[in-house]
Amino acid sequence: MEKTLFEKIIPFWASRGIDQEYGGYLLNFDENGKPYGGTDKYLVTQTRMLWGFSHLSRWKQGAEKDSLYQHARQGLQFLLNHFWDSRFGGFYWKVSRQGDPIDKAKLTYGETFAIYALSEYYLRFGDKTALEYAEKTFDLLQIYAADTLNGGYYENIEENWERSKDGFYAGDRKSLDIHMHLMEALTTLYQASGKEIHRRKLIESIELIMRHMVNQDIGYGYNQFDVSFHKIPAINIYRTWNAERETNEEISVPVDTTSYGHNVELSWLLDRAFEVLRQETPEYRPVLRKLLDHSLQYGYDFEYGGIYRDGIADKEVLVKDKEWWQNFESLVGYLNGYVKYQDEAYAEAFERTWVFVRDNFMNMEVGESRQLLDRQGESIVGNMGNAWKGIYHTGRALSECLERLTLLNTREDEVDD
């Protein structure tokens, strides 16, 4: 696992992911690690790469650390020079490879990842400008994205911070996905700033997810909601959810369709938030376990290993394909469960998932994970990178696992690379 992280994934992105010509990051790499398709730069992946190089520098010293710092620093400069909207404030959603704005929208999802990356950069390298921009972006979300009628945040917002239209533009929708990633970002922001207001908003985001978005009895998350948090069938959403196509297709009619891997990710992100808050929340401990247990009971493939993509609550699995990010996040979720609750079932799930990830998702020759596999592990989409896929899920998952394995005093050779 250590070798996969340090000898495959980091070098893969360090050697290909830096845009030497214009700055920022390149993301589109095919199954052989060769560039393909467009070079437009999205806020979500630019910031995820910035987060990744910043965060992973924690494992290195000296020249190696400095090299990761340089990869992060040029990404920060590109972000501030080309994504920041000096007129309305906030970061654009999409710019060209050269850095000219293509889509100036202010998606809560994207702004959230900017907060996450900028705070992490500050934590690792002490750059106050990065933290200032993180706080400025936080302030803008509070002013323009917070919903003071229903609580929570609007998610789809235009260039001038007006709510997007309803329907496919989803001005009238909220989602677990975006509130979960907001919680993740606020965790790191609070860690970086230590400010009471960041702490307060982090707690509010946790309570919101627990109150409206999670079935605490069975242990799974709902997907989409109206602005008042009534559960509604998920649709494709312009820009963020499955779509740049303008269709109003419902992708999952039952409102209790759930993503097993997303739930496992939620479990460990919540745990992380509680750690940073230094707040004991015994009433939520059962929920964190149920999110893991639910995935093992309903969404796990004990025959081939790995976690399925989608299913209906406590009923059938809908899609048995396996997606990279859900399986990488599940590594962390199960291992975290084992660390916290000493339940061997989680250790087994971790190990079984790791074997599946290592042998099927990882393209060891090229150095990154494939995107989508069928149940047995055959590649469906073998690309190493795309507009949404960078170093964030893969790099973070292995780093989080290594940290927990160290904690467990597990000898390296028990988890073979």
Add this chain to the structure above:
Amino acid sequence: MEKTLFEKIIPFWASRGIDQEYGGYLLNFDENGKPYGGTDKYLVTQTRMLWGFSHLSRWKQGAEKDSLYQHARQGLQFLLNHFWDSRFGGFYWKVSRQGDPIDKAKLTYGETFAIYALSEYYLRFGDKTALEYAEKTFDLLQIYAADTLNGGYYENIEENWERSKDGFYAGDRKSLDIHMHLMEALTTLYQASGKEIHRRKLIESIELIMRHMVNQDIGYGYNQFDVSFHKIPAINIYRTWNAERETNEEISVPVDTTSYGHNVELSWLLDRAFEVLRQETPEYRPVLRKLLDHSLQYGYDFEYGGIYRDGIADKEVLVKDKEWWQNFESLVGYLNGYVKYQDEAYAEAFERTWVFVRDNFMNMEVGESRQLLDRQGESIVGNMGNAWKGIYHTGRALSECLERLTLLNTREDEVDD
């Protein structure tokens, strides 16, 4: 009525209310219009005076207008020089007569009146600095006071924008009073700025009041709530609600204790908000009428005239004393009801209230309204001014009535002074 406003109330405050020595406004005047008690300056009344001199200048031209402008301008300067917190942002709650901070708390109630006054000053005199401070204060409330879990705003906030303690400091409470005045302020802010975000937050505040704080069937407002908007018995609250004394006395055990005059004020303030929004809201029209009808059915004194102070929902009147602000606001509410719904009952209530106000509340010799009367109109507290009582309720009410009377083409002599 015109003479009462222009020859009594405005001259009363113009001649006594300006602090010629230190700037800002003086408020404590006894029944003879002589200064009494302290001279500490509270944000709520400093801004209400600033609002008053600004707003009432609309009726004047030339030297008379300029004189009101000077009264407002010096108040603005004192406000910006002595109340603004350059460290944490926002306005202090209380300063000494000289302008030294005494209580640096950031009460939502006070900040809201600052927004109201600064926006009005901009509307009347075009001073962009005033609007900038109004918008800055709006932003701070969004960042620090908005509750992103439950919706609405926290109300009791300390110097550094941390929520106040629970209980008597009321960090764990919300109220109709403060959300109503926030709506009032956002109405004027939106009118001044024309910005979509101010419009959006105004609409959210209206919807919030309607959803959680008003009994729409019977037509009255509840008083205090926990942060999730569950109705709870009202208590005295440090700084804002009946109290600078530290007691935790419950002042009204039934949660459906209501202030008739506050409900009538809410009726016309909502109407005003809809006007400024240029938004037809037919679904709320019945509620606006019910707020008036409820007060007439349960809280009005048809024998002596005027509106009682407090009562229980659709049951008995609790306190038959009459308070100045409730009766002045009721003038506007009833007259507005007559203008909007052509119901003679409202015209009669307006006229009956005006007779009671003119003959009992108004101290025509001195030039302002008494504070509190018994049912028959005998003075209980005859003071013309205090830390909370200035030109705002009396001056605004008569100005709003004059505007509506003009609209009705009512001849002046029908409403005798």
